[in-house]
Amino acid sequence: MQLLDGKKTSEDIKNEIAAEVLRMKADGQKVPHLAAVIVGTNGASLTYVGSKVKSCQQIGFESTLVSLSENISEEELLDKIKELNEDDDLDGYIVQLPLPKHIDEQKILMAIDPDKDVDGFHPANFGKMALEMETFLPATPYGIMELLERYKVETAGKHTVVIGRSHIVGRPMSILMSRKGYPGDSTVTLTHSRTRNIEEYTKNADIIITALGVPNYLKGDMVKDGVVVIDVGITRVEDASHPKGYVITGDVDFASVSPKSSFITPVPGGVGPMTIAMLLKNTLLARKIRSRK
Numbered sequence: 001m002q003l004l005d006g007k008k009t010s011e012d013i014k015n016e017i018a019a020e021v022l023r024m025k026a027d028g029q030k031v032p033h034l035a036a037v038i039v040g041t042n043g044a045s046l047t048y049v050g051s052k053v054k055s056c057q058q059i060g061f062e063s064t065l066v067s068l069s070e071n072i073s074e075e076e077l078l079d080k081i082k083e084l085n086e087d088d089d090l091d092g093y094i095v096q097l098p099l100p101k102h103i104d105e106q107k108i109l110m111a112i113d114p115d116k117d118v119d120g121f122h123p124a125n126f127g128k129m130a131l132e133m134e135t136f137l138p139a140t141p142y143g144i145m146e147l148l149e150r151y152k153v154e155t156a157g158k159h160t161v162v163i164g165r166s167h168i169v170g171r172p173m174s175i176l177m178s179r180k181g182y183p184g185d186s187t188v189t190l191t192h193s194r195t196r197n198i199e200e201y202t203k204n205a206d207i208i209i210t211a212l213g214v215p216n217y218l219k220g221d222m223v224k225d226g227v228v229v230i231d232v233g234i235t236r237v238e239d240a241s242h243p244k245g246y247v248i249t250g251d252v253d254f255a256s257v258s259p260k261s262s263f264i265t266p267v268p269g270g271v272g273p274m275t276i277a278m279l280l281k282n283t284l285l286a287r288k289i290r291s292r293k
């Protein structure tokens with residue numbers, strides 16, 4: 001069993017980006033500028049946005065945090081988005097999800113300028129991804145592809161089973177793994193809440209990618225020997241014995257699954273940190289594309 005160390009790999013990637021930022025500076029070029037919009041004060045969202053800002057400082061990016069009230073109207077948020085689209089100094093931004101219920105998420109994501117959509121959530125970018133064109137790949141799936149590549153995990157002709165069909169993880173992941181080239185060329189099954197007898201798929205999978213948000217869902221008796229397991233789940237489970245009052249728990253029952261696996265991501269320290277690194281990589285790409293125009 002080998003750990004796919006997302007913490008270390010994300011540090012490697014950030015160091016690579018930092019070196020490139022230094023070169024840009026030495027050339028007198030503008031450094032990448034990323035903004036994050038956060039509506040309300042969800043604890044997990046704050047943690048994520050906080051580490052994004054910290055990472056920007058670490059690698060020499062400019063960053064802006066746009067903190068908005070939980071009670072902001074959809075119209076006001078759309079005005080803010082328009083402002084960010086028109087801000088020539090800004091290379092890319094994300095609108096942290098989920099948004100409060102009174103705001104139509106789809107409408108907001110559609111309003112983001114696709115050239116600044118470093119999350120890769122806009123339909124134009126999602127379409128480009130599916131058609132194998134150059135674009136911003138959604139950060140979490142992109143991070144998983146990067147982990148597979150850096151650890152030289154074989155994917156061609158393998159049976160990949162994705163659990164979960166969310167627009168930001170499961171669905172794009174299923175597309176990326178079936179795309180031509182490496183990592184990809186996989187035969188993909190996309191399973192979800194309406195799938196019957198899911199173990200029949202997981203037991204026959206060479207690679208399993210779980211994006212469910214159900215702590216410890218995948219058990220050792222659901223997988224075959226030698227399986228590659230990617231755990232996208234990050235649920236805060238209350239635990240009074242820990243200083244923060246919770247533990248971050250994945251979708252995979254690590255104790256029973258890891259002995260049967262060839263490669264496996266830990267939680268925390270797996271896919272999560274990779275997501276942030278790839279968001280930064282997308283922002284670097286956004287800056288490069290904008291500097292050509």
Ligand SMILES: Nc1nc(=O)c2c([nH]1)NC[C@@H]1CN(c3ccc(C(=O)N[C@@H](CCC(=O)O)C(=O)O)cc3)C=[N+]21
Nearest residue numbers: 047048094095096097098119139268269270272273275
């Ligand atoms: N527009 C948008 N884009 C996103 O990419 C996006 C989003 N909204 N909304 C929320 C989810 C979640 N997400 C995480 C990223 C990093 C960690 C991460 O670094 N996790 C650490 C643990 C951090 C902790 O202590 O909570 C780890 O797994 O090791 C977690 C979660 C990005 N998301």
